[in-house]
Amino acid sequence: MLNRGRNIEKGRIITRRMFMLAAAKILLFAGISSRLYNLQISDREKYEILSDKNRIREWKTPPQRGIIVDNFNKVLASNDRVFQLHLILDEINDFDLTIFKIKNLIGLDQFQIKKLYKKKERLKPWDTLVVSDNLTWEQFSKINLYLHELEGAKPVLSTSRFYPYSNDLVHIVGYVGDASPKDLEKPEIKENFVPGLKVGKYGIENSQEKMLIGNYGIKRYEVNASGKRISQIDYIKERQGNKVNLTIDIEIQKYAQELLKGKAGSICAMDIYTGEVVAMASSPTYDPNKFTHGINQKDWQEIRNNPLKPLINKSIAGLYSPGSTFKPLVALAALEYGILDPNKTIRCKGHKHPYELYGVKYHCWKKEGHGYMKLRNAIKQSCDIYFYEMARLLGVDKLSIIAKRYGLGTNVLGDLYNDEKNGLVPDTKWKRRALEQSWYLGETVINGIGQGYIQTTPLQLCLMTAQIANGGYKIKPHIIKDDSINYKDIINKIKLDQSNFPLHERNYLDDINVEYYQRMYHKKSNINFVLDAMFGSTNEQYGTSYKSRYDNPKYQFAGKTGTSQVRRITDLDRELDLDTEQIEYKKRDHALYVAFAPYKDPRYAISVIIEHGGSGSKAAAPLASKLIKRIIDRHKLREQFNNGNTSLA
Amino acid sequence: MLRERIQASNYSFLDKLRSIDYLLILLIIAIGLISVFAIYSTEGGKFSFYTKNHIIRLSVFFSLFLILSFVRVSTWYKNAYLFYFVGLLLLITVLFFGISASGATRWINLYFLNLQPSELMKIAVIICFARYYHRIQSSDIQSIKFLIQPIILLIIPCYLVIQQPDLGTSILIAGSGIAIIWLAGLNIKYFVYSGLLLLVSLPFVISILKPYQKSRILTFFNPDRDPLGAGYQIIQSKIAIGSGGFFGKGYLKGTQSYLEFLPEKHTDFIFTLFSEEFGFLGSIILLFLYILLIYRIINVGLVSRSFFAKLYCFGFATAIFLCVFVNIAMVLGMLPIVGAPLPIMSYGGSSLLSIMLGLSIVMSCKIYNQEQISVY
Incomplete structure (x- = not known):
């Protein structure tokens, strides 16, 4: 009973307080109303004058x-x-x-x-x-x-x-x-x-x-x-x-565009230590000034209907099979996993006796065959047979781990470009998920020469080359200058680490306070082996880009050609053996080339892709050679400028 | 307990429909329609972004209101503290992951809506306090022990909201909380003493305010101090309203509001535009609609049986009153500009959501008004 009495008391208090509050509300609303009356009725004229005659805009x-x-x-x-x-x-x-x-x-x-x-x-x-x-x-x-x-x-x-x-x-x-x-x-x-x-x-x-x-x-x-x-x-x-x-050097960029004139393709150049993109050319191109005031219909149709697709930024949005430019990485993967002794000899017997797996034949590009090959020679002369066998022994999953580590399969420049592609580095898991099929060994074999499902952008290939050329250190490519990082200091430390690494006396990388500079290799000798083989490919007789070499050590570079097929090669094609000019444009191979320079103490990596250009050694390597000379000529200037001597430019 | 459950299950759907407060729904629809026309006018009579969004939000949240009205009031009671802590959690989220606009970090990005948790907190504080005082005996209310808890529960969200910074919403949250403490019957002397204390400490409080807040308050006392800076909005708003006269300039014919002087003409200054176009008459009618709305809410509290429902309805009515009063007094130059939306009228999803949520609880109090809530 007591409880009920209390409750009645509580209810009465609440109601009483509510009415007090309501009275206050009525008072305040009355205040607002009187203010409205004041403004809109008593002082109306004053505000009308203010409104009409004295407006502020x-x-x-x-x-x-x-x-x-x-x-x-x-x-x-x-x-x-x-x-x-x-x-x-x-x-x-x-x-x-x-x-x-x-x-x-x-x-x-x-x-x-x-x-x-x-x-x-x-x-x-x-x-x-x-x-x-x-x-x-x-x-x-x-x-x-x-x-x-x-x-x-x-x-x-x-x-x-x-x-x-x-x-x-x-x-x-x-x-x-x-x-x-x-x-x-x-x-x-x-x-x-x-x-x-x-x-x-x-x-x-x-x-x-x-x-x-x-x-x-x-x-x-x-x-x-x-x-x-x-x-x-x-x-x-x-x-x-x-x-x-930007980190771009307009002189080099201009020259790269000039080299690509009349062709469809891309040239990328990168500093292998800082990750600065020096040039990133894509051809054909168009005039951005036309867009500023709204492009007219005719110009727009011309750009849009151009069969060479100027609107596509080929360096980052063009996807290509890397072809033989992938081989250094395949070799590196095989060495790192200890799959194969580089002295293992395989015989390439030409088109009459191709490589066979479960009844399917895989041909080398060279009709008469390379003969007996060891790994270094196989990279240098780009023998497909050797790489078929090596890929079979290695397996696609291990290969994909290394390929991804060196920068393939993910976008390079982050969210800077909304059209940048990730590319694709296939493995068994990917195929099961994406295509719901199991992996065939034959696909591993052609993956070993950079054909099949694998898709890369030219900038990714450039990054891959850079990260091998710098001795296997992870870098972060960028195109907007980052003044907060002291690159000079980082380069010194990496070089100390390179020369000191086998001794493990001291980890110089620990002193670098930028997170991505890490070693990506197991054994330094494996990287060196691949770099040496690339040197052979360019600077020794029978090398695939021998004709584009420089003998002057200042410009001397090392590289790897690639010729990526855009369709399946039939037996008939093999028999006809046509020259590039005799094939319909759309069916010609893409020509690729990756390189780093100078060979002694390298500093720049470059990738060249000419769409439907034919063979890498004829169409792509000469362009790279020309551009490398220009880049090295300007290197000193760039270095001085970036170290604070701005008066030079 | 048992009787309560039997009683609740005895409500047939028809009974529920019969006990809905249709006048309240009519009032919400009326103010909602006025707001659509006003926002349409802020866009210069073009059916574009804000108008479209406002209509979509109004219809979605109004449907939500109708659905939630059928939630039993005891459910709200049981989850009152949970509601409060979710609100608090969201406020803390804003502190770390909030998105900023014009110097303040108040919102969480929910993709379809940028949620402003401080708006939800207005309701959360009321429902939390209503539950707290529901179970306290009237003899215990005066004791310090039972006073400390609500004060702490009030200070935390107010502090978090001030940090955003958002002085206006913080004051409104504090206002609704204090209103419930008042309704519960805390001795008047406490209010007198704390009011005096506030007055004494006012110079100190002003000194810790942010420079822009300080300038707004100083400008309020003398708008001509800085006619192009902080005083600009007040002067222009007064000119717009004053030049409206008795009948107003006519719909879509306001001249002052169209000028770019009010960056927030579809949110905080919506009344300015309305008043310029519909004059004294329109403004008084709108004000009357709000008074009627508040009256209906109080009425629901009066016919409710539980203290929880009573406290909630009276508290929510006071919160709406505070919002309306602060907003209109602000645009009339009677209060400093602190940033407070006009309920339902102003464009802004979070404010609309919290009002509709609050109204649905009122409606549930009405539908289940005979429900007794036991203390446990």
């Missing part, structure tokens, strides 16, 4: 985009002065008339006018419509002359993106264009957007938007009843976007 002013420079601070993407015509929509009483006048002044065609109306539909009534973002001087002065007759028209002196090296860099730097609704969802664009502002569409321009975009400024004006400005009250200045510094 603000305009956002677009920021300048940050510039993009190469390793030597040469400007790759700048801002040029352009003349624009804007319309301030709520200053216009008769939109049709204004457009008609403008049409007569600067000569717009029917299509452009339709587009303007469409654009206006999307804008808010108080927004600014950009009629043209790239007027000629003549058009601009005409507009200025008749400005008093044009309602709401605002001639604007603005800047727009300009790429001085137009075609040479589009696959790296990318281009800008009008922001799409999807672009506007990105926070960095949404927060800084001003009508008419161009945003990155591809490449560095796109992925480094946050750095490049800058912050808009605000201009506040006092305006009269009809919206005309009376005076400027306030101006918060816009801030230009930050500079983006």
